[in-house]
Amino acid sequence: MQTEKVIDHIVNWLKEYATKANMEGFVVGISGGIDSAVTSSLCAKTGLKTLCVEMPIHQAPSQVSRAQEHITQLKKKYENVSDTEVNLTSVFEELKSVVPQTDPSAQLDLSLANTRARLRMTTLYYFAGLHRYLVAGTGNKVEDFGVGFYTKYGDGGVDLSPIANLLKSEVYEIGKFLDVPNSIQVAAPTDGLFGDSRSDEDQIGASYDELEWAMKMKEEGKQIDDFKDREKEVFEIFIRLNTVNQHKMIPIPVCKIPVNLI
Incomplete structure (x- = not known):
């Protein structure tokens, strides 16, 4: 892969799309993983406003620290980058308290995991509507078109997908070129939706x-x-x-x- 040329192509595509849509920039959910780190970096390189949003829900401290490390680095490099945190833990717990109670099961765990993703999607669109931003998706080709490893109307609910034509290995290659924090590059991929340490590989x-x-x-x-x-x-x-x-x-x-x- 011609990494630098691919990066330039995606950045130009993002900028052209936003300009034609008469939008002001991008909003990206930051998880502490490689996909969101690369996506936000590519958005930042457009020069358009890029809002990085952390949305913890009982999040593992390691995921939070990686996300914060990336955002700090990105803000130092690009003046057009800003960030905010919306802790959705209390919202998630309140929703659990008002929906019908069921016995613990794998299906319940999955339903609640997808609920986390959909709460985050709603939050991203709140900021998108507030600032005239586009919600940038963080799914890669294997997840989006191979095994469907994402939440419908959760992290799958986006305005545009800058890295969905890239394999995971190619996303890592771009992340290395863009100097994404090493802690993210070496971390085991995880969707962080279950409140435990299970990785994507554990699930799949x-x-x-x-x-x-x-x-x-x-x-x-x-x-x-x-x-x-x-x-x-x-x-x-x-x-x-x-x-x-x-x-x-x-x-x-x-x-x-x-x-x-x-």
Whole structure:
């Protein structure tokens, strides 16, 4: 990958899109992970106003410290960058207290995790509406179009996606070029939605390197029977998630009414 040229291309694309849309800048949710660090850095490089928003909900201290380290570094480098923190823990707990109570289960955990993401999306759009900013998405190609590893109308609810055509490995390459804090570059990827230390790999069952391989194999038309052992296991994981999460990747289905019924 021609890293510097890719960076310039994305930055120009962001700036042109915002200018044509008559918007003032960008708002990015900062998690302490590589994707949000790279996305906010690219937005900052446009010269347009870039608001970095921390939205902790029972967040692990390590995630908070990484996010703050990145924001501090970004503000020193770019005068157009500002930041704010909205602690959503009390909002999350209040919502839990008024919805119907259910017995603990994996499904409840997932529902609450997605709720965290949707509270954050709502918060980002509050600031976007307030300042005429665009909400910049932080999803990469493997997450958005491979395994659908994001929350529908949560972190998937954005105005534009600057890194969604980049594999995770390519995002890391750009992060290194942009001098993203080393603490973020070496941290295990995590969505931070469950209030514990589980990583993305723990949830998915495969690393991003493995998923990138599986995505390439699918694009080449390979089948499960073409593999064995760990490769077969990884390919099965990818195909299963790609299949069940298609509802996130395709347009919302619209019921079309026959002309003779209208």
